[in-house]
Amino acid sequence: MITFSKQQLKIPQLQRPVYLVTAGQSKFDRAFPDKRTEELCIDAFTMASRLLDISPAELKRYIHSCYYGHFADHFGDQLLGESVIHDRLGLDPLGNVGVKTGGATGGSTLWEGMKAVASGYSDCVLVMGWERMDEVPTDEGNFLISCAADKDWESPLGHIYTGYYAVMAQRYWQIFGKSEDSFRRTLAEISVKHHGYARFNPYAQSPMKLTVDDVLNSPVVAYPLRALDCCLMSVGAACAILCDEDTATQLTKNSKNKPLRVYIAAGSHTLRPADRLDMAIPLLPNETAEQYKDLGERFPGGDRYPGFTGFLAARIAAYYGYGMAGITDPSEDLDLVELHDAFTISDVQTYEDVGIRPYGYGRDYVESGDCYHTNPHTGQPGKLPSNLSGGLIGCMHSVGATGIMQTFEVASHIWNRWDELHGDEKVWQQFNREKPSDWTSLQVQGARRGMAISHAGVGSHVTSTILMDPDHLIK
Amino acid sequence: MSMFGQAFVKENKYKLKGDFHHLTPNTPIRNADDGWKLLGITNPREMTYIHSYGGEAIFFESLSQGKLLATRCDNAGCDSKGTIYIPFRIHCPDCLGKNTVIDLTDEAKKSAKIHTFMVCERSGAFNILDKPIKFINIEFDGVATILMSYLSLGEPKFAMRVVPIFKTSGPTFTILDLSWVPEGTRKEDLPEGFSF
Numbered sequence: 001m002i003t004f005s006k007q008q009l010k011i012p013q014l015q016r017p018v019y020l021v022t023a024g025q026s027k028f029d030r031a032f033p034d035k036r037t038e039e040l041c042i043d044a045f046t047m048a049s050r051l052l053d054i055s056p057a058e059l060k061r062y063i064h065s066c067y068y069g070h071f072a073d074h075f076g077d078q079l080l081g082e083s084v085i086h087d088r089l090g091l092d093p094l095g096n097v098g099v100k101t102g103g104a105t106g107g108s109t110l111w112e113g114m115k116a117v118a119s120g121y122s123d124c125v126l127v128m129g130w131e132r133m134d135e136v137p138t139d140e141g142n143f144l145i146s147c148a149a150d151k152d153w154e155s156p157l158g159h160i161y162t163g164y165y166a167v168m169a170q171r172y173w174q175i176f177g178k179s180e181d182s183f184r185r186t187l188a189e190i191s192v193k194h195h196g197y198a199r200f201n202p203y204a205q206s207p208m209k210l211t212v213d214d215v216l217n218s219p220v221v222a223y224p225l226r227a228l229d230c231c232l233m234s235v236g237a238a239c240a241i242l243c244d245e246d247t248a249t250q251l252t253k254n255s256k257n258k259p260l261r262v263y264i265a266a267g268s269h270t271l272r273p274a275d276r277l278d279m280a281i282p283l284l285p286n287e288t289a290e291q292y293k294d295l296g297e298r299f300p301g302g303d304r305y306p307g308f309t310g311f312l313a314a315r316i317a318a319y320y321g322y323g324m325a326g327i328t329d330p331s332e333d334l335d336l337v338e339l340h341d342a343f344t345i346s347d348v349q350t351y352e353d354v355g356i357r358p359y360g361y362g363r364d365y366v367e368s369g370d371c372y373h374t375n376p377h378t379g380q381p382g383k384l385p386s387n388l389s390g391g392l393i394g395c396m397h398s399v400g401a402t403g404i405m406q407t408f409e410v411a412s413h414i415w416n417r418w419d420e421l422h423g424d425e426k427v428w429q430q431f432n433r434e435k436p437s438d439w440t441s442l443q444v445q446g447a448r449r450g451m452a453i454s455h456a457g458v459g460s461h462v463t464s465t466i467l468m469d470p471d472h473l474i475k
Numbered sequence: 476m477s478m479f480g481q482a483f484v485k486e487n488k489y490k491l492k493g494d495f496h497h498l499t500p501n502t503p504i505r506n507a508d509d510g511w512k513l514l515g516i517t518n519p520r521e522m523t524y525i526h527s528y529g530g531e532a533i534f535f536e537s538l539s540q541g542k543l544l545a546t547r548c549d550n551a552g553c554d555s556k557g558t559i560y561i562p563f564r565i566h567c568p569d570c571l572g573k574n575t576v577i578d579l580t581d582e583a584k585k586s587a588k589i590h591t592f593m594v595c596e597r598s599g600a601f602n603i604l605d606k607p608i609k610f611i612n613i614e615f616d617g618v619a620t621i622l623m624s625y626l627s628l629g630e631p632k633f634a635m636r637v638v639p640i641f642k643t644s645g646p647t648f649t650i651l652d653l654s655w656v657p658e659g660t661r662k663e664d665l666p667e668g669f670s671f
C-alpha cells in the first residue's frame with residue numbers, strides 16, 4: 001500500500017502570479033513534405049505576436065528565457081533540435097532548455113515556463129512545442145512510439161503502444177463498463193464528437209462527419225480499440241507567452257487578449273502499468289472516502305486502485321492544480337476543458353481522475369450530454385464542454401505541441417476570440433482546407449475558466465493547466 | 476558479405492565482431508506535382524545497439540533455463556519488507572536496498588491468473604510475434620505487481636488460470652522467451668522451442 005507524506009501533499013505555491021498573454025499554432029497535418037520544423041515554429045510564433053497586435057521582433061524584445069517541448073529526438077532525427085529552433089527564431093543568446101515528458105511534453109513545458117516567471121527568474125518567457133512525426137512511415141512510427149514503453153519488459157511485445165492501452169481499456173470496459181454494448185457505443189460517441197468538432201477547426205488534421213456505427217465498424221487495432229478510437233500521428237507546432245503582471249499589462253494594452261491567470265501542476269506514475277502498487281484513492285475536494293467504500297461491490301474487481309483503470313498521475317496533477325487555483329468542483333468551477341484523448345477509453349478514465357465524475361461513472365459525462373458544446377438531449381449549452389478543438393483524436397497529436405495547443409484552445413474561449421480564430425475564411429484558404437458550409441461557432445459563451453490535461457505514456461506524466469480570467473479568480 | 480554485429484565482454488570491456496551498421500544510399504524525394512523539384516532526401520540507417528541488462532541479466536538468463544525469477548525486499552527496517560516484485564526490481568523502490576532474488580516458478584504454476592488482456596491485430600516495425608498477439612497481464616498470489624506477457628495458446632479471459640512456458644530451445648534472451656498457456660495444456664501442444 002502506497003501512502004504520501006504531508007510534505008509530498010503540500011499544495012504548490014507560486015512566488016508571484018503568472019499570466020498567459022498570447023499563444024499561436026501552425027497548421028497540423030500527418031506530413032509536411034514542403035516545410036521544415038522551424039517554419040512551423042515561426043508560423044506559431046508569428047500568430048502569437050499577431051494576436052497581441054505587435055510584430056514578432058517587438059514580442060521577442062520582452063522574452064527573457066525559453067522552454068522548448070520536443071519529445072522524440074529519434075522521430076525528428078535531430079539531437080539539440082531546441083538549439084535549431086532557438087537560433088531560427090533569433091533568440092540567442094537567451095537561456096533555453098528542452099523538456100521531454102512523452103505525450104505530456106507540451107504541458108510540462110508550460111509548467112517549466114510558469115515556474116521561471118513565478119520565481120522571478122524571468123518576467124516573460126517563450127514556451128514552444130513541436131513534433132516531427134513524418135520522417136518515418138506509420139509502422140516505423142509505431143515502433144518509435146513503443147520505445148516509450150519499458151524496452152526490456154514491454155516494447156518487444158508487439159512494438160505497439162495501442163496494445164499497452166488496450167489492456168487497460170479491456171479492464172475498464174469489463175469492470176466499469178460491465179461489457180455493455182451501450183458502453184462501447186459511448187466510447188464511439190467520443191470519437192464522433194471529436195472528429196466532428198475538428199470540422200470547425202481549420203488547424204485540425206482529421207475533420208470527419210461520422211456516426212457511432214462508423215467507429216464501431218472501423219478496423220480493430222487492439223481489441224476493444226478500433227482505428228477511430230485512437231489519436232492521430234501529427235506534425236505541427238504551438239507556442240505560448242507567459243509573463244508577470246506588469247509585462248502582461250504592457251503586452252496586452254493594444255490587444256483583444258486579456259492576460260489570463262495560469263496555474264500548472266504535475267503528477268507522475270510508473271512507466272510500466274505492471275509496477276502500479278495498490279493504494280487508497282487520493283481524494284479531490286468534491287469527493288469523500290465514504291463514496292468509494294463499496295466501489296468493489298458496485299463494480300466487482302474495481303477496488304484495486306489505480307490498478308489498470310485509473311491514472312494516479314492525472315489524479316495528483318488535478319489535486320495540486322485544484323489546490324493552487326482554489327477549485328473545489330471542476331464541473332461547477334470550470335467552463336470548459338481540453339482532455340488528453342489519446343484513446344476514447346483514456347478520455348473516459350480521465351473524467352474520473354480529474355473529478356468530473358466519480359470513479360466508475362465516467363461514461364455519464366458523455367451520456368448526460370454535459371461534455372458537448374450544445375447538449376444533444378436538451379439543446380442547451382453543455383455543462384462542461386470538452387475538446388472543442390477536436391482533441392488528439394480530431395485535431396492533432398504533434399506530441400511536444402499538444403498540451404500547448406489545448407491551452408491555446410481554452411484561452412481562445414476565455415478571450416472570446418474563438419470565432420475569429422476558427423471562422424476566418426483566409427485561414428482555411430491558407431491551409432488549403434475547405435470551410436464546411438455548416439460551419440458552426442463553438443465559442444463557449446461567457447467562458448471564464450478552463451483546464452487542459454496533458455498526459456504521457458500509459459500515465460507516466462500528467463499536467464493540469466488551469467486558465468482563469470483574472471476578474472473571475474476563485475481565490 | 477557483411478556479418479551481424481556481435482559483442483562479448485572480457486575484462487569488463489566490450490569486444491565487438493561484425494558490422495554494427497550497414498550502408499544504404501540516400502535517395503532524393505521529389506514533387507510529382509511540381510516539375511519533380513527536390514523536396515528532401517531519405518536517410519537510411521540500420522544500426523545495432525549494445526545493451527546491458529545489468530542486474531536484471533539473471534532474470535533473462537533464467538528464462539532460458541525454465542525459471543521465472545522475481546525479487547523481494549528483505550530489509551527489516553523497510554516499510555515494504557516482504558513485498559515481491561515482478562517485473563524484477565533490482566532495488567526496493569521504498570528503501571532502495573538491494574532486493575533478494577527469488578524463484579517464482581512454482582508460485583506462477585500454482586496461482587497465475589489473467590488480470591486483463593487484449594488481442595492485437597496490428598504491430599509496429601520490428602515486431603517478431605505472430606499476429607494476432609494476445610497480450611496478457613498476470614497476477615500471482617502474494618505478489619504486489621502485475622506482469623505483462625503474451626498468451627501462446629487459447630483465448631484469454633479475465634481470471635483464467637495460466638501457466639508459464641519458457642523458450643529453452645533456441646532462446647532469444649529477451650522477454651519473448653517467457654510466454655503462457657492455459658492451465659492443463661499438453662506438452663505436445665506447446666509452440667516450437669518452448670517447454671514448461
Ligand SMILES: [Zn+2]
Nearest residue numbers: 548553567570
Ligand atoms: Zn525496502
